[in-house]
Amino acid sequence: MSFERIKQDASSIVDLSFTLENLVAEKSKLESLKESKDKILAVDEKISIVKSHIKTFLSSINTGLKQQEAELNG
DSSP states (O other): OOHHHHHHHHHHHHHHHHHHHHHHHHHHHHHHTTOOHHHHHHHHHHHHHHHHHHHHHHHHHHHHHHHHHHHHHO
C-alpha cells in the first residue's frame, strides 16, 4: 500500500468522524424531542455503518503502515 493511499484513508476517517459527530448530535436531538423509536433506530443504524467504515479504514492504514515499515527495514 502506498503512502498516498494511507493519506487518502486517513482523510476518509476525518470525513467520517465529522459524519459520526453529526449523527450522534442528530440522535441526541431526536431523543430529546421524544421522536419515534423508528427514527432513532434509523440513526443508530447509520452510526453503526459509519463506525464500521472507520474501523475498515483504520485497519487498512495499519496494514499499509506495517508494509511500509517492512519495506524500510527490508
